[in-house]
Amino acid sequence: MDFNVEAIRKDFPILKREVNGKPLIYLDNAATSQTPQQVIDVIVDYYSNYNANIHRGVHALSQEATDAYENARRKIQKHFNAQHPYEIIFTSGTTHSINVVANGFASLLKEGDEVIVSALEHHSNIVPWQMLCEKTGASLKVIPMSLEGELVLSEYDALLNETTKLVFVNHISNALGTINPIKTIIEKAHSVGAAVLVDGAQACPHLKPNVQELDVDFYVCSAHKICGPTGIGMLYGKQEWLKKLPPYQGGGEMISEVTFEKTTYADLPHKFEAGTPNVCGGIAFGAAIDYMNTIGFDAIANYENELLEYATSELLKIEGIKIYGTSKNKTSVISFNIGNIHPYDLGTLLDKMGVAVRTGQHCAQPIMDFYQIPGTVRASFMFYNTKEEIDLFIVALKKSIMMLS
Template sequence: MLDVTVIRKDFPILSRKVNGKPLVYLDNAATSQTPQQVIDVIVNYYSNYNANIHRGVHTLSQEATDKYEEARKKIQTHFNAEKAHEIIFTSGTTHSINLVANGFASLLKSDDEVIVSALEHHSNIVPWQMLCEKTGATLKVIPMNEKGELVMSDYANLLSNKTKLVFVNHISNALGVINPIEDIIEKAHKVGAAVLVDGAQACPHIKPNVQQLDVDFYVASAHKMCGPTGVGMLYGKEKWLNKLPPYQGGGEMIAEVTFEKTTYADLPHKFEAGTPNICGGIAFGAAIDYMNAIGFDNIATYENELLAYATKKLLDIEGLRIYGNSKHKTSVISFNIGNVHPYDIGSIVDKLGVAVRTGHHCAQPIMDFYKIPGTVRASFAFYNTFEEVDVFVDAVKKASQMLT
């Protein structure tokens, strides 16, 4: 079980005040907060061994290289990738998706088809639209129902021998709904299609096992997992990463360069052109260590309790509607109150010290499905408390009284 009182002491920002009120941070789906243990790793890097990696023979460079590659090993172990070089460091989930989409531009033909879901973040829609524009391939969409679940019977009907790629998020950032990715992957593989799973929202709550899932690509961002912004990872099966051409050209990703011809480096460096976010990669590894020390089973159990408690209390507010009512859900609540604009609710609760997200959450097709401009989204983490939920609900009640 979690000792949340002790855990909260690891997060300096949680002790600050906003608008004269103690901060209640419920915007974890946008970015999590960073524990002191990870902050210390960042400070230590810049204080003691800041140097460029892989190319230097001097001590600082070797130390930085060792720490960076140790972080890659930590990520490999955490996601249970078969090989360390199947882990590519990127700037985040969006970069990872674009890397794969760019690579498939040379592999798709005009009569090929790719499938996305109606629950996707814009970063898992737009790159595939761009890919289809380049190649002439057709983009198809798995529809959703009123509960925020994918209609799996329609997915089965979309699949054919023309399907080459399927892209789906593990957990919806807008609704918190957990998608049946095991079934999605299995069905896609039966028609010979590759699958990319956007794990940005899943990785703070669960521990994906990429070999058990048999997924071809899995992507994530450190800043959702108590790490820094500007760094993330792409897992890809070795066979697929070898097929894809490099995303960027430059230093580090080459084996040999002449003006007549360039040959590319082996994995993972083939996809890591230029000086990477060295400190970010090292801190990503530290963040994974921190979360594993707490335990993902403990995190999931506690966050589910917070979700159930908050859901029950919010539904007592007259006129409040929650979007995304699947039984399979993580600690995200998207809601509106009557015809009140979500921005107005978010602005009022901010004055009371409560940080929530408002808008379409980079998932505009979901909002269009529900015929709404957006939602108020409260997203809970393992360092939030039941007392904070009470403060949040009271703030929403006050906003409702003022606006309805």
Template sequence: MFNVDKIRKDFPILKRNVHGKSLVYFDNAATSQTPQVVIDAIVDYYTNYNANIHRGVHTLSQEATDKYEEARIKIQQHFNAKEAYEIIFTSGTTHSINMVASGFASLLQEGDEIIVSALEHHSNIVPWQMLCEKTNAVLKVIPMQLDGTLDMDTYHQLLNENTKLVFCNHVSNALGTINPIEEIIDAAHKVNAAVLIDGAQATPHIKPDVQALNVDFYVASAHKLCGPTGQGMLYGKQEWLEKLPPYQGGGEMIATVSFEKTTYAGLPHKFEAGTPNICGGIAFGAAIDYMNSIGFDTIADYENELLEYGTQELLKIEDLKIFGTSKDKTAVISFNVGNIHPYDIGAILDKLGVAVRTGHHCAQPIMDFYQIPGTIRASFSFYNTKEEIDVLVKGVKRAQMMLS
């Protein structure tokens, strides 16, 4: 049985006060909180076996290597990658996307087309713009609709024999919309285009199966999944990872080096130059274990309850408008109240101990579409409660009264 009170005890930070009020943390789409078991994994690494990996013959190095590679296998199994070496450790989603974009710079040519969606985070827009500048490829955009969903009819019209790459987030960070990635992937493959899915916002709520999706690349960040910051992963099909050139040169990613010629190591080391975030990789594995111990179906069911309750209660507030009303969405409510600037409401909520995100959420094209400066975003996790949502609602009402 799901027991939120028991789960909350796993997160030390939830016990703290902010401005004399009990913390209500509704900024989970920016970063999730960290359970004690993950904190313990970090402390254990630095306390007991801190050493560089892969090349050492001494005991600490071998122990660190084993733990690091065990974490890779945990992530492989979680995402159902065919091989462990198809999981590349990175510093996060942005690093993963840039790695792929850099690799395709040698594969694209003038006249090739790439497609992104209008719902993207800046980290899944800017690297492709930079790629187009380098290669003279053409960037095309899947438009969005008023409810925060993609115009899939236009997407199908955009696809053609010149389409080489398609990029889309699994879930919109600004609106919570769950995109139809199965349809996006299948349609792209019919014109022989590769697909990268940004899973940063999906993976805290959904357990993707990369083989079932038949996706070419899937990227995610540990800190959205109760893990540490500065750690992420790139899944890539073996055949694509072998086509792409290395992203960085240095130690670990080589097979042989001479002043005449260097040969590169096989996967995954080809893309993992230098000393990695060893502790981060191990802690990422611990976070995956923790979330799987709760169960992603259980997490999704509970968070949907929070989403329904939060939507219902917030809509009782006069002049409150929610942006992103797709039937398929994760536990994110992005809203404004009348003409009050979202920053002002967010600042008052902070004084009441409520942490929300305000602004354009690194998704400025979405805000331009709605012709607004930004939104207040309340994003829920499985350790939040309906009582906390009541605190949010009272805080929004108070802010409205003060600012109107």
């Protein structure tokens, strides 16, 4: 389809509202994206017409809900090009997905094993692995980053060895927008027999990962970054790994047979989906994938790159600005500071003018420590933002700087 941003914006009811008497300019998309009416309608339709528990009922509502939920799983399988629908595990989000894998590997690692994370990770892709190492005696190694916000792959090569069992890296940095060379990282890890988990939370709104082409062992993401609802996400895992890992939780749905002497577990994907799931969330996740694909990820990437280049050029005209994360391969995220002005103060004043940005460490304290800063202002763009919004953001930013100088 032709890319028509004004037509697209009409799909998002929230973009019509005002904040503090000003039209909303929403530039906090790296934290969560907004939701189009097409997805909202699916949520309303579920609760209005066929709200029921799934997989367990013989009545019509349960069967309709089950069909819609499993159809969403197949949509997600197709979108990510997983080989089988049962390789898609529904979770509450990226953090939950990572913890499922970390919990599973607690029974597979031992003292002397090594796991590798990158310096660009969100806390959700650091803390579970630290906890895993504490449980197992394995060691945590870190791929360092450069001043440009890129991973130093020569150092990664030096870290890899026969004791490396797992590698964890994000596809795109939430704090800096850096797009990591994950295919190369995966190939290098596999050359020493290590498995790889990729945190795709920030990547999936901007590009379309192909898990078979990447040959990744685990890939995780959250629907709320992809125009879907909160509280639902995905863990993709190769079936051979998902069969090796023990269940994360015990309860209903994840069992085959239960006696007081012994319980046997259900087949994939139910083995990892204990309890009543977020049925509506899963269905809406599928609807969000449909919506994004109607726009097209090539069109999204091209347009968002225009926004990134335009915003970067306009910001660089401001005296005293420092942009963090200057990789040539990055997505539509700009983290910056202005002189000695605290990012929180800038964010507060921008909000008074209707501009929503994120301030702070962005759950990436090691990155901020590397740059020796308390945090940044982060402006992040989606395909429904416009250059006119960027112009208004720049005006508001200049006003804020004057007030704080």
